[in-house]
Amino acid sequence: MPIVRIDDVDYELDHLSEEAKAHLTSLKYADQKIAELQRDLAMVQTARASYATLLRELLGLGEDAPLTPPPGLLMRH
Numbered sequence: 034m035p036i037v038r039i040d041d042v043d044y045e046l047d048h049l050s051e052e053a054k055a056h057l058t059s060l061k062y063a064d065q066k067i068a069e070l071q072r073d074l075a076m077v078q079t080a081r082a083s084y085a086t087l088l089r090e091l092l093g094l095g096e097d098a099p100l101t102p103p104p105g106l107l108m109r110h
Contacts, residue, residue, distance in 0.1 A: 035046040037057060049057065089098055 036043050037046050037049075038044075046054070085100060086096070088100065089096065094100075
């Protein structure tokens, strides 16, 4: 029988209620979605850093020059 560990306690999957199994499935999905979003965020942060570097080069600014966004455009360093 498959075993699932929750908060350092082992449970036999076959002994869980259908409701508990449904919540376990939802928990696994949420964990997978968080991991996917973290990968997406890392990719977008990398792209943003590249865009900022290219923009600084085009504007003749130094590598560490802060970019001040126009009103209404949020940019974070």
